[in-house]
Amino acid sequence: MAILLTGGAGYIGSHTAVAFLDAGVDVVLADNFDNASPKVLDRIEAITGKKPKCVRADMCDKQAVEKIFAENEITGVVHFAGYKAVGESCRKPLKYYRNNLDSALTVLEVMKKHGCTRFVFSSSATVYGDQPAPLTESTHTGDCSNPYGWTKYMIEQILKTACDADPDLSVVLLRYFNPIGAHPSGMIGDNPNGIPNNLMPYVTQVAVGKLPRLNIFGDDYDTPDGTGVRDYIHVCDLADGHLAAIRYAENHVGCEVFNLGTGVGYSVLDIVKTFSRVNNLDLPYAIAPRRPGDLATVYADPKKAETVLGWTAKRTLDDMCRDSWNWPKQNPNGYEE
Numbered sequence: 001m002a003i004l005l006t007g008g009a010g011y012i013g014s015h016t017a018v019a020f021l022d023a024g025v026d027v028v029l030a031d032n033f034d035n036a037s038p039k040v041l042d043r044i045e046a047i048t049g050k051k052p053k054c055v056r057a058d059m060c061d062k063q064a065v066e067k068i069f070a071e072n073e074i075t076g077v078v079h080f081a082g083y084k085a086v087g088e089s090c091r092k093p094l095k096y097y098r099n100n101l102d103s104a105l106t107v108l109e110v111m112k113k114h115g116c117t118r119f120v121f122s123s124s125a126t127v128y129g130d131q132p133a134p135l136t137e138s139t140h141t142g143d144c145s146n147p148y149g150w151t152k153y154m155i156e157q158i159l160k161t162a163c164d165a166d167p168d169l170s171v172v173l174l175r176y177f178n179p180i181g182a183h184p185s186g187m188i189g190d191n192p193n194g195i196p197n198n199l200m201p202y203v204t205q206v207a208v209g210k211l212p213r214l215n216i217f218g219d220d221y222d223t224p225d226g227t228g229v230r231d232y233i234h235v236c237d238l239a240d241g242h243l244a245a246i247r248y249a250e251n252h253v254g255c256e257v258f259n260l261g262t263g264v265g266y267s268v269l270d271i272v273k274t275f276s277r278v279n280n281l282d283l284p285y286a287i288a289p290r291r292p293g294d295l296a297t298v299y300a301d302p303k304k305a306e307t308v309l310g311w312t313a314k315r316t317l318d319d320m321c322r323d324s325w326n327w328p329k330q331n332p333n334g335y336e337e
């Protein structure tokens with residue numbers, strides 16, 4: 001019996017694989033390695049002492065997904081697989097709709113055929129659009145500002161209606177806030193292609209010396225120091241949230257949604273200062289114009305996950321900044337030697 005982690009070799013998938021294996025839950029990873037390295041498997045084994053089973057497969061390929069279900073006893077799915085670059089989604093919306101919707105639908109159809117009824121979905125706080133923080137699970141959704149966000153919103157709708165029609169189906173939608181950090185071993189971490197768009201991978205590339213300075217996108221927001229405020233969450237806390245979610249799905253039917261955040265907002269300057277202090281280095285930065293589409297303040301109300309799942313984020317901002325640096329410090333070229 002195993003849980004299928006689609007996109008299991010990616011940033012959040014690999015940390016979730018470690019959390020599941022450490023908890024004694026067997027996993028099968030499936031990944032097309034479009035945006036992940038097969039080397040992550042040896043690293044997961046080095047951390048956990050267990051070699052995870054992994055299948056190279058695209059989740060849009062129905063035959064390949066069928067084969068995974070035929071050859072393994074899959075009792076639940078955590079669906080990470082999907083394209084995730086906001087900027088690229090604006091340039092290539094059809095690519096995002098085709099891939100993200102198709103892969104989710106394919107996995108759901110094959111699950112149904114094989115009598116597998118538990119599905120945990122990687123959603124995102126981006127489904128809330130521009131709503132005032134703190135965001136609760138009942139805050140209005142659906143004013144997404146990019147196709148990536150719309151794919152998350154649309155898949156949420158697909159899953160809700162699938163549950164309405166199938167009394168056996170159990171779906172947990174997890175709306176992530178801003179995952180950063182890495183496993184404290186420094187052996188796995190975020191490994192984006194090209195110049196990063198997200199704050200922390202950009203910060204670490206500046207710290208490594210690959211980029212000259214961080215550009216802070218705006219210091220005139222209506223926030224305590226004028227820079228944007230987000231709910232950063234340690235990726236290992238996020239991984240633990242998936243364990244709580246799949247356990248919840250084992251004992252419930254229907255569709256439930258949970259925010260995975262800390263409930264605390266930090267500014268870009270908070271990140272710069274904390275990162276510099278805990279890692280004892282200078283991080284060059286400059287104030288730049290606002291980035292189009294950015295919001296001033298986004299943070300979660302995480303109470304529902306605490307009450308219903310018994311999960312809370314435990315790691316501090318110091319932990320997040322230290323572990324974020326530990327990974328590129330040991331692996332300046334990611335998974336490449």
Ligand code: UDP
Pocket residue numbers: 178197198199200202214215216217218227228229230268291294298
């Ligand atoms: N940010 C920044 N410089 C960068 C990347 C991001 O100042 O090079 C800011 C961005 O404006 C936002 C915060 O950092 O306030 C988090 O941005 P990220 O892209 O990581 O997440 P998102 O905007 O999707 O929440």
